[in-house]
Amino acid sequence: MKSIKHFFVILLVAVLFESCSPPNKNFAGSEYMPDMGHSVAYEANVFTYYYYNTWDSMSTFRLKDLSMVRPPVAGTVPRGYAGIYFAGDAAAQQDMTRTLRGGDAVNSIAVPVNGHVPYYYDNTEEERLRATAEVINNPFPISAADMARGKELYTTFCAICHGDKGDGNGYLVSEENPNAKYPVVPANFLTDEFVSSSNGRYYHSIMYGKNVMGAYKDKISYEERWQVIHYIRSLQAKDRGLAYSEEENTLNTAFGTPKSQIVMPAVPAEAEVSDAGMAAHDDEAHTSGSGH
Ligand code: HEC
Structure with a gap:
């Protein structure tokens, strides 16, 4: 009787141990009731030492030091738009823009497709000043299409406070609104201070808001933020009898480049040279081959 009891205890222990067995080459391992206790999601750009269904100290300890950033796949365009204006003629540009925007994908609202462009400034007053000092130019050329979109976005998200x-x-806040109770006066973009402030000040406010103004980074995408800023610049220009458009920027050339003034580099010519070089090389090989 006693030995049967022992047998069962030993069996139970054996079963318990086996049920939590580690993985090996042909077996993913098992554990008792993981119950979604830990994520097994793939950690992009991080050294992942995966063992026994958990992230051990080796992979979680100072991830930054262990990260193994993968270079972009050959032939792909890294995030951002830089490529668009170097794509050759207008048709090629349009083609590349379409591709970068995810073609006809449902989420193709902006480039980059995943909507994420890092912003390296914190939500503090010092960082706001640093962004103002460092972020000067609008990365998108001023175009009529972007301006139209910027107007739409501004009217939707900003005009209720900052005015049309x-x-x-x-x-x-206006007097025409009988229920106006908003406690703070929104910034007036037409003052000298705001006209001369660099784009970083605007971008930073959209990312984080300021005091009672909320953040808009989750409402408008990277590209849309810059479209709104283009539109605010056009309002400033209009107020001062200056130009800020696809054709001309007399407001402040540092803040935006009109699309019509963008000079296209001669990329196709360079490509021809290397193609020709390769073709000549091939020919040589052929000639010498047939000579033998
Ligand atoms: C609900 C009202 C409201 C909305 C909507 C709003 N703002 Fe503001 N915004 C304010 C107020 C109020 C301030 C002044 C904050 C302060 O200086 O304390 C301000 C300040 C700013 C400033 C100046 C920040 C600085 O550096 O002094 C910028 C730029 C700005 N807003 C841009 C925008 C943009 C762009 C939008 C639309 C995407 C927007 N705001 C939408 C209320 C609003």
């Missing part, structure tokens, strides 16, 4: 003209007298 950008004068800070939006409906939320």
Whole structure:
């Protein structure tokens, strides 16, 4: 009787141990009730030492030091738009823009397709000043299409406070609104201070908001933020009788480049040279081959 009891205890222990066995080449391992206790998601750009269904200290300890960033796949365009204006003629540009935007994908609202462009400034006053000092130019050329979209976005997200003209007298605070109770006066973009402020000040406010103004980074994409900023610049130009458009920028050339003024580099010519070089090389090989 006693030995049967022992037998069962030993069996139970054996079963328990076996049920938590480690993985090997042909077996993924098992554990008792993981219950979604830990994520087994793939950690992109991080050295992953995967063992026994968990992230051990080797892979979680100072991930930054262990990260193994993969270079972009050959032939792909890294995130951002830089490639578009170097794609050759207008048709090629359009083609590349379409590809970068995910073609006809449902989520193709902006380039890059995943919508993420890193922003290296924190949400503090010092960082706001640093962004203002360092982020100067709008990475997108001023185009009529972007301006139209910027107007739409501005009217949807900003005009209620900052006003249709950008004068800070939006409906939320204006006298025409009998229920105006908004406690703070929104920034007036038409003042000298805001006209001369660099784009970083605007971009930073969209990313984090400021005091009572909320952040808009989760509402408008990377490209859309810059479209809104283009539009605010056009409001400033209009107020001062200056130009800020696809044709011309007399407001401040540092803040935006009109699309019509973008000079296309001669990329196709360079490609021809290397093609010709390769062709000549091939010919040589052929000639020498047939000579033998
Ligand atoms: C609900 C009202 C409201 C909305 C909507 C709003 N803002 Fe503001 N915004 C404010 C207020 C109020 C301030 C002044 C904050 C302060 O200086 O304390 C401000 C300040 C700013 C500033 C100046 C920040 C600085 O550096 O002094 C910028 C730029 C700005 N907003 C841009 C925008 C843009 C772009 C949008 C639309 C995407 C937007 N705001 C939408 C209320 C709003």
